[in-house]
Amino acid sequence: MADSNAPKPSSSVKLVLLGEAAVGKSSLVLRFVNNDFQENKEPTIGAAFLTQKCNLPTRTIKFEIWDTAGQERFASLAPMYYRNAQAALVVYDLTKPTSLIKAKHWVAELQRQASPGIVIALVGNKLDLTNDSESGQAESEGADGEESGDARKISTEEAKTYAEEEGLLFFETSAKTGHNVSEVFTAIANAIPETSLKSTRGPGASSAVNRGGDEQRVNLNGPREAAKEGCAC
Amino acid sequence: MESLGDEPWDVVICGTGLQQSLLALALSRSNKRILHVDPNDYYGEHEAAFSLQEADSWAATHAGRSTEEDSSVEKRQPIFKNASVWKHPDAADLGLLSPHAYSLALAPQIIHTRSKILEQLVSSQAYRQVVFLAVGSFFVFDAEATDSSPKLARIPSSREDVFATKAIPVKSKRYLMKFLKFVIDHDSEEQKPVWQGQEQKLLSEFLASEFKLDENLQKYILALTLSLDGLITVADGLATIHRHLTSMGVFGPGFCAVYPKWGGSSEIAQVACRAGAVGGGIYMLDTEANVSNSPDGHEISLELSNGISVRTTKLVTSQQDALPDAQTITRLIAVVNSPLKPLFETVVEGAPTPAVAVVVFPGQITENSPIYAFVHSSETGECLIGQSVIYLTTLACRQSAQRLESALDDLLAAATPEGSPAPVSLYKLQYEQTVSAREPLITTREETRTFAFPSPSLSLTFDDGCLGPVKDAWKLVMGDTALETEYMVFQDREGVGDDDDVYDL
Ligand SMILES: Nc1nc2c(ncn2[C@@H]2O[C@H](COP(=O)(O)OP(=O)(O)OP(=O)(O)O)[C@@H](O)[C@H]2O)c(=O)[nH]1
Ligand SMILES: [Mg+2]
Numbered sequence: 001m002a003d004s005n006a007p008k009p010s011s012s013v014k015l016v017l018l019g020e021a022a023v024g025k026s027s028l029v030l031r032f033v034n035n036d037f038q039e040n041k042e043p044t045i046g047a048a049f050l051t052q053k054c055n056l057p058t059r060t061i062k063f064e065i066w067d068t069a070g071q072e073r074f075a076s077l078a079p080m081y082y083r084n085a086q087a088a089l090v091v092y093d094l095t096k097p098t099s100l101i102k103a104k105h106w107v108a109e110l111q112r113q114a115s116p117g118i119v120i121a122l123v124g125n126k127l128d129l130t131n132d133s134e135s136g137q138a139e140s141e142g143a144d145g146e147e148s149g150d151a152r153k154i155s156t157e158e159a160k161t162y163a164e165e166e167g168l169l170f171f172e173t174s175a176k177t178g179h180n181v182s183e184v185f186t187a188i189a190n191a192i193p194e195t196s197l198k199s200t201r202g203p204g205a206s207s208a209v210n211r212g213g214d215e216q217r218v219n220l221n222g223p224r225e226a227a228k229e230g231c232a233c
Numbered sequence: 234m235e236s237l238g239d240e241p242w243d244v245v246i247c248g249t250g251l252q253q254s255l256l257a258l259a260l261s262r263s264n265k266r267i268l269h270v271d272p273n274d275y276y277g278e279h280e281a282a283f284s285l286q287e288a289d290s291w292a293a294t295h296a297g298r299s300t301e302e303d304s305s306v307e308k309r310q311p312i313f314k315n316a317s318v319w320k321h322p323d324a325a326d327l328g329l330l331s332p333h334a335y336s337l338a339l340a341p342q343i344i345h346t347r348s349k350i351l352e353q354l355v356s357s358q359a360y361r362q363v364v365f366l367a368v369g370s371f372f373v374f375d376a377e378a379t380d381s382s383p384k385l386a387r388i389p390s391s392r393e394d395v396f397a398t399k400a401i402p403v404k405s406k407r408y409l410m411k412f413l414k415f416v417i418d419h420d421s422e423e424q425k426p427v428w429q430g431q432e433q434k435l436l437s438e439f440l441a442s443e444f445k446l447d448e449n450l451q452k453y454i455l456a457l458t459l460s461l462d463g464l465i466t467v468a469d470g471l472a473t474i475h476r477h478l479t480s481m482g483v484f485g486p487g488f489c490a491v492y493p494k495w496g497g498s499s500e501i502a503q504v505a506c507r508a509g510a511v512g513g514g515i516y517m518l519d520t521e522a523n524v525s526n527s528p529d530g531h532e533i534s535l536e537l538s539n540g541i542s543v544r545t546t547k548l549v550t551s552q553q554d555a556l557p558d559a560q561t562i563t564r565l566i567a568v569v570n571s572p573l574k575p576l577f578e579t580v581v582e583g584a585p586t587p588a589v590a591v592v593v594f595p596g597q598i599t600e601n602s603p604i605y606a607f608v609h610s611s612e613t614g615e616c617l618i619g620q621s622v623i624y625l626t627t628l629a630c631r632q633s634a635q636r637l638e639s640a641l642d643d644l645l646a647a648a649t650p651e652g653s654p655a656p657v658s659l660y661k662l663q664y665e666q667t668v669s670a671r672e673p674l675i676t677t678r679e680e681t682r683t684f685a686f687p688s689p690s691l692s693l694t695f696d697d698g699c700l701g702p703v704k705d706a707w708k709l710v711m712g713d714t715a716l717e718t719e720y721m722v723f724q725d726r727e728g729v730g731d732d733d734d735v736y737d738l
Contacts, residue, residue, distance in 0.1 A: 045513045046509075046510030046511055046512070046513055046514060046515070046516070047510045047511050048511060048726075049362070049507070049511055049726065064362070073237065073515065074510075074515070074516070076516045076517045076518040076519070076520075077507075077516050079275075079276070079518070080276055080503050080506060080507055080510075080516075081507070083495075083503070084495050084614065112333075113333060114333075115333070116330075116331040116333070216366055216367070216586050216588065217364050217365065217366070218365040218366060218367055218484050218485060218488075218491050218585060219484065219485070220351055220354070220355050220360050220484060221355060221360070
């Protein structure tokens with residue numbers, strides 16, 4: 001898929017997904033990584049780790065994605081995942097009001113505990129269950145009379161206002177139809193400051209935590225792997 | 234939450250120190266039911282890494298002094314004590330911003346490239362989530378250096394380096410090369426007679442008598458051993474120098490050891506716990522466990538502080554009590570407002586920029602033990618850009634705290650180019666660390682087993698000796714199903730590592 005062989009600068013971005021159980025975190029990741037959707041996805045136990053490389057015009061980003069479990073009994077895990085994360089996707093289900101409350105809790109915790117400069121995206125998922133015109137409603141549900149009603153419980157306006165107040169990226173998505181999913185990741189990739197991806201040598205960004213590029217990283221897997229990293233094909 | 238208490242667990246692990254966490258990693262594909270709890274609200278136990286707020290509150294709970302009054306009573310002593318913090322009055326103005334941007338490691342260790350832990354992290358695929366950085370130059374601080382010669386002398390790291398340096402007289406160079414050649418195969422039949430019968434002698438004396446190394450070169454060699462008391466024996470010393478030399482170049486030119494970004498062992502512990510969680514382990518922080526044996530001895534029950542009670546037959550914990558009169562070190566961690574660039578130069582072509590430099594303040598055999606400083610650049614993610622974190626260690630004694638403070642001052646002055654303002658410390662954390670009994674504590678009662686890991690070694694380099702007990706604990710949990718060839722050998726999980734389809738955004 002890569003369009004040229006010229007090596008672009010490449011860096012890893014650690015991204016964590018947080019949100020109430022069953023809002024669709026794993027489904028968003030599945031859509032992004034495999035372009036797939038499962039109608040009855042089982043709850044995540046503990047956490048799942050996936051990677052996905054992305055080509056941007058000027059650089060390659062490897063997302064290291066931590067998909068956490070939303071069930072309360074796994075809540076202790078979260079700090080381990082958002083620690084050192086450069087990006088967080090806080091997901092709620094826009095047909096379920098409690099899930100936005102939970103999302104706000106996560107945002108507050110991230111702002112308190114996570115690395116300064118973490119890019120947070122607020123994502124309202126399951127847009128296909130609403131009447132929004134551009135949401136690309138799943139056709140299968142059109143036949144089912146009762147599904148055609150609008151299940152939206154959280155208005156775009158409400159969530160968007162909150163996101164603006166807190167300085168978050170904001171999207172409404174459907175993991176089911178794929179609507180807006182890759183846009184979330186693109187926006188995150190673009191929102192991560194270039195300086196935090198490169199290893200900054202000079203002074204300047206003095207209040208930034210040093211994320212470092214990959215060039216300082218010692219590769220434990222020998223030169224074989226390193227050569228593979230080089231070409232995205 | 235109720236459901237956690239119903240079924241008995243295959244194993245309950247208490248504490249998220251490095252060893253318990255590596256056990257969780259080792260069990261992460263076993264399909265065992267694993268409950269992993271920690272009384273602390275942070276990961277890493279004795280190997281934790283702290284933000285400044287966390288460091289403040291940790292110091293407050295570990296401020297306790299050892300009272301010498303009622304020495305008749307057997308008192309339980311903790312692993313860490315006498316902790317205190319100091320903050321510059323103008324810290325914020327000087328750049329100590331966002332306290333949670335810091336990651337101060339309680340017990341940082343560098344990892345030699347030939348260490349078995351790296352092998353295990355690779356074979357278990359856990360290494361993918363750890364960013365390893367190079368440990369660069371070793372320096373010796375020379376208090377007597379005159380104006381013309383620098384106070385920080387870099388120890389040559391290679392043969393070419395030895396030839397090139399002007400700091401060593403030509404004649405000495407020859408002796409040094411002879412010694413280095415000897416160390417490389419000191420265990421061969423040919424070389425063994427050179428040191429046999431002198432195994433327990435002091436290395437420094439041996440260097441003088443057998444290799445005619447002058448005092449200066451003895452200092453260099455001793456510095457490389459990172460021996461806490463400087464009294465390392467010939468046998469241990471040769472093994473350590475051998476490790477140092479043979480570790481050079483294993484993963485790239487110019488470095489013999491690595492350091493995990495974001496707080497060293499603490500980061501490995503967390504990566505290991507995450508693997509445990511991905512494997513289905515249940516994690517609870519801030520949860521104390523009150524252990525009792527059922528009267529018939531067939532089960533261990535744990536009353537958790539969150540109100541749940543759970544049962545198991547296998548409990549793995551860590552020892553929290555210091556061994557009386559055990560070796561104790563004093564540590565000083567300082568965040569300073571300078572990148573200390575001169576310490577992080579690459580000296581070998583193609584070498585990665587080092588993130589850790591080692592500075593050794595040699596001791597005097599009779600009185601003062603050596604002081605070791607690990608200087609971490611902001612590349613470690615432990616401080617903000619433009620700053621560095623300095624970890625100083627020496628054997629505890631009456632003046633050790635004061636000695637560390639003055640070594641810090643000396644280091645800052647020596648690492649600052651002429652004419653530049655001397656850097657200042659913004660935040661300091663000081664404490665003492667000792668050890669528990671060195672063997673795992675295993676208790677057997679009917680079908681139940683309790684396994685308690687020893688506390689971390691005080692060694693400044695990662696001690697492969699701590700991996701043995703992890704494997705023992707793993708065997709204990711796995712029982713008959715333990716297949717040693719499969720220990721820590723895992724395939725990548727689905728969705729990881731196959732970067733074949735790249736997203737074009
Ligand atoms: N209609 C619709 N259903 C969705 C969407 N995304 C997820 N689902 C469904 O919602 C349920 C939960 O999805 P998951 O992806 O497992 O949710 P999760 O947030 O990962 O849940 P936990 O792992 O328990 O935290 C599944 O049955 C999905 O099929 C969506 O965009 N639209
Ligand atoms: Mg999930």
